[in-house]
Amino acid sequence: MLEEIIKNYLINTKAKDPALFNDPALQVSALELDSLDMVEMLFEIEDRCGFQLPDPSRYPKMAFREMLDDIEKAIREHNNGELPAFSLEAGK
């Protein structure tokens, strides 16, 4: 669901080409997100998980898959190892 939430946001709000996400080696830098885009994107997760993700400046150096794994790791650390069931619909 994490991946769906982020992809939905990037496609629907930032008009990114859905075909980009077919590439398993997709780099975050290839998404051409500026710093505001990045924090907006992360808010889609933060709004659902209830805490602020640390240091978003790390993500442009990662592959898209690595970023998702990193976010999932941070969420699990805040939830005793569990990954809560997030809604695709934002809570804002």
Next chain:
Amino acid sequence: MAKVLITGMGAISPLGADLPGSFARALAGDCAIGPASAGIAKWLPDVLLASAAAEPHTMLDAKHASLDRASQFALVAAGEAMNAAGITPRPADARRFGVFVGIGFGGAHTVDGLYERFQSAVQSEGKRNPTVVHPLSVPRMMANAAAAAISMTYGLNGPSNTYSVACASSAIAIGEAFHAIRDGYLDAAIVVGCEAMLTPGSLLAWNALRVMAKPHAANPARSCRPFSQDRSGFVLGEGGAAIVLESAERAHARQQPALAELCGYGRSSDAAHLTAPSSAEQVFAMQQALADAGLQPQHIQYLNAHGTATEAGDVVETESIRSVFGDALQQLAISSTKSMHGHLIGASGILEFALAVMAMNSGSLPPTATLETPDPRCDLDFIPLQARHGCQVDAIMSNSFAFGGSNAPLVARRHPA
């Protein structure tokens, strides 16, 4: 000095989703005033509002959906004005094209939304973290958010300035843009006024000031009653309005017809009281605007009054108009269109100026729609109840007087004069 022409206008107001619609409803004497939403009425049962006639986000691209409502009003009004002026994004002279915005309270909806979210999270018993809020909250609520949105949307590289001078904000934005073009610093400008603060937080604050109208027993829609003996205060409204200003040289070069010539701007400060107006400085500002235009009082046939429907405001403005116009009052028709669209605070000056320009060009003058029993101290021709048609109007004045004591009348005349 350059002659400054108005080549496009637009508005989204309580009276209509565009300027022609707003003007038509003003001529009909329709009052766009109604009750507040249930969430507000629960706490303030008597509060009245003049909500915009359309939801601005429905008139914009999806990418503007997250902007504060005030910025959305600004973009809608600017779009209408730029279309009317035949101006497309990224003009060749973008560095000579400025953005001038007037707004009273930037980002009221964003601020209220933040507090609502915070309170909701605090009461969620740990289910939600109150400190997690949208990262664009600051860019949404900053006072110059609308100016930024317009300059980026239209690729305008000239100055993008925001004036926050309460009820005179957008009149001052018009005046400063006018002088910037007249004096050769710019060749064109889009001027916008916007306001969106019909939120619980701001209405609580306005209610505490004891200036809001009480519901009129016979018809609550007619509760804003400027210059009336039974006035009870003003009604807050929301919306936006815009005008495109160009030097005559620029407009003529591209064969763009002009709607009017903007020719006079006065400004002064009462330096006396936070909310009570001063006639002496209003008079000075109105005389300054006439002198700026090179006109005499007898040259003005229609004046859109500030006319808020507060006792102090109405009586002092009447005294000021009487002092400035003297014998010329015989040919001066005056109205307060706030009787119909309420008080749009930062957007009021430009909306009323635009309505006055339309009145000049059409010869039809909107009324003070609720003036059934005039206050004896307000004994001028305030066009009571019904519009007046077939009038020859060569020049107009529009008054804006703000809390804090700022006065900003504007003068426009027909083009070609």
